[in-house]
Amino acid sequence: MAITRRGFLAAPAALSAALLPGGLLAALEAETPPIADLSSWESVRDQFALDPAWMHFASFFIASHPAPVQAAIEAYRRAIDRNPFHVVEHGMFSDGADNIHQQVQAEIAQYLGARPHEVCLAGNTTTGLALVYQGLPLQAGDEVLCTTHDHYSHHEAIRLAIQRSGASMRKVPLFEDAAAATADALVHTLLKAVGPRTRVLGLTWVHSSSGIRLPIREIAAALRARAGQPVLLVVDGVHGLGATDETVATMGCDYFCAGTHKWMFAPRGTGLVWASAENWARLRPVIPSFTDLDQYTAWERDAAPSSPTTADRMSPGGFHAYEHQWAAAAAFRMHRQMGRARVAARIRELNNQCKAGLAANRKVRLHTPMAPELSAGLVSFEVEGLAPADVVRQLAARRIVASTSPYAVTYARLAPSLVNTAEEVERAVRAVREISG
Ligand SMILES: Cc1ncc(COP(=O)(O)O)c(C=O)c1O
Known part of the structure; x- marks a missing residue:
């Protein structure tokens, strides 16, 4: 008998469906107040429980949960606390519309201009970068190029990955003075820095050092247009997502990593990696997944999965703080409503x-x-x-x-x-x- 998603890592299947009449999502929706009118910035500000004694100019550091996100967290928390086994088993492993993990992927995909199965849920930018660099099939002699301006998490994700593969990393400055940079000069400097051994280029979309936003679209197009070995473009996009009007999946990068707990206002401890199916297939998984049925059924046969790597297989398994992971969808819905x-x-x-x-x-x-x-x-x-x-x-x-x-x-x-x-x-x-x- 073919195993269903519900049979994956869980036990008595039919029971939980019987205990959750009408569907888990519908039940949770009934517990969650509708999102307020967000047509004025004042009403948007009202969604945050920030201390009014302060002016908050560091919200990008880590989000204060706005009301719709807080309500979703609370609704999921109450449901899980009432019946942890059934709610998590149903929300993670059921087939169809009640699978909350898939609902979250679908909601995020809509915002990114992507397909749901291209979205990997990771706990933050740092985890996403580590998954990608550790997953890339780097070999001795390969070079990962990045810039001197990238964040600690990015540099260290590369360094830890190349240590295992024998590849090398090189950091180049993109400018002397970010304030005087131009898009053309940035593209030119980067293209000149790409060497014959460069296989991967790691960039930061919006730098948290100088605040500069790199023209990723133009850089990606220029990379593709050059002769020579293809170079995979990995982007730390955490300070662009939720702060700019971009369709991430069409920007031209190969791997896009971002925490969603900064500008997106999703729950603390949430993030994503986006890549196309073709680029997911290049990666070697690092952490056992709880959302990839092929991997699980292969394990049952004491084998490795034979199908290509997917976003789901790259998604770190183990149980998570599901009330936070699932409530990420509420933040993306809020952004969709604000526009x-x-x-x-x-x-x-x-x-x-x-x-x-x-x-x-x-x-x-x-x-x-x-x-x-x-x-x-x-x-x-x-x-x-x-x-x-x-x-x-x-x-x-x-x-x-x-x-x-x-x-x-x-x-x-x-x-x-x-x-x-x-x-x-x-x-x-x-x-x-x-x-x-
Ligand atoms: C550019 C950049 N990348 C990555 C991070 C780490 O983010 P996360 O907490 O989502 O791992 C930060 C932190 O603020 C950052 O500024």
Whole structure:
């Protein structure tokens, strides 16, 4: 008898369906209040339980759960606490519409412009990058090229992967001064850096050091157009997803890794990797999956699966905090309701205001490009005569949450987002003016 998805890693199947009449999703929906009207930014801000005593300019660090996400987490938590076995067994392993894991993949895919089976749920950007680099069939002599500007998680994901394969890594600077960068120069510098042994290029879409946004579409097109060995493009997209109006699956990258617990407002501890079926098939899985039936049935026969690797097979198995993983769909629904273009335009407007205000201060050096197409939701800057940590401390004394960038060379950062108002941006700019003397 062919095993069904429901038989996968679970036991008495028919029982749970009987105990969940009308379907789990329908039952949960009944417990979850409808999303409020999000047509004004004030109503969007009302969804967050942020402490009003502070102005929050570091929301990109880790999300405050907005009301629809909080409600979904609570609904799933209550259901799991009432009946952990049946709810998790049903939500993960049932066939058809009640499989919540697949529902989450479908919701995310819609936002990315992808197909549901191309979406791998991973706990954060770091895990996604590690899965991809560890999964790539790198060999001695291969080179992974990346930039000096990438995040710790990206550099270390590459370093740990090449240690095992005997491949090498090379970091190149893309610019001296991010604020003066142009799209053409970025593409040119990158293409020049690709060498005969380069098999993989790792890039960061929106840099959390300088705030620059790389023109991934143009870079991907230029990579494809060049002669020579193909180069796979891996993108850390965490600060672009939910902050820009992009259709990720058509950008031209081969692997897109992003936490969804920053700009997307999905539950803390959620993230994704997107790739096409062809690119998933290139990878060697790293962690046993709980969502790939072929892998499980092969194991039952004491064999390795013979079918190609898929997003599901790359998805780390073991049981998870399902109330968080499943509630990610609520965040993507919220973004769909707000409208991707509208969200991006709002973030752009507030960031333009912030950059213009800071640029008018002669004691401030902006590191983020002014051009909206080369920036997103992060504004990095230095104040003459002050260490970035002191800038952040002095802003905190004025009840403004700013942050320093966690890099060898660090800057102060303000990140105007959907939780902020134009008045708050004005007050932050004014506060920087006060502390710059
Ligand atoms: C560019 C970049 N990549 C990766 C990460 C790590 O993100 P995650 O917590 O989703 O692993 C960060 C953290 O803020 C980051 O700024």
